[in-house]
Amino acid sequence: SCADCVSQVTSYDLVSVICHHGTAGGGHYTCYSLNCISEQWFEFDDQYVTQVSPETVQNCEAYVLFYKKSSEAMGKLRHRAVELTELSQNEPSLMQFYVSKQWVNKFNTFAEPGPIDNSDFLCAHGGVHPSKEPYVNQLCTVLSQGVWEYLYDTFGGGPACNRLYACMSCQQEQQALHRRIKHELDVFMQLNKVIHHYIV
The missing domain is CATH 3.30.2230.10 (DUSP-like)
Known part of the structure; x- marks a missing residue:
């Protein structure tokens, strides 16, 4: 519901359109996409990219529309x-x-x-x-x-960061973890030898 919305932005701009040419059984996809810096529309058709007018995009048979939140x-x-x-x-x-x-x-x-x-x-x-x-x-x-x-x-x-430094606490935690992993692996290998000895 709208009461659950936390977004302050409620306006959206169309930024891209996918078009399907053909039938339900097969066809070809093209895409129109807006360059948000130059405000120019372009058509993407396989390896071909062509600048097109906004009217071309408005008159296409859209298959999927992509919108982007807009905020002045x-x-x-x-x-x-x-x-x-x-x-x-x-x-x-x-x-x-x-x-x-x-x-x-x-x-x-x-x-x-x-x-x-x-x-x-x-x-x-x-x-x-x-x-x-x-x-x-x-x-x-x-x-x-x-x-x-x-x-x-x-x-x-x-948080604010005006200096990059290696965290000694994390380094110690990482070293302790590596020691623990090595110890657990050693214990596992010893137990495996004992079990193997009794089975054989």
């Missing part, structure tokens, strides 16, 4: 974040913050990205888990203090 407010927030990023390039801040690339992607594409979530590269202790340390730079991006504060004030979440 998010557009303004993104624009402000870009402005702050450009300002920070001219006036580098002393402090930088690491933010999940996954969340930044949500911010750039979703109408409602939700709170900042750095849990994909930070452990519960606030450090980098040893298993993620080799590729942590693929999981996060650096923001200036001004951009971070703007996003944090707007969306909340976190």
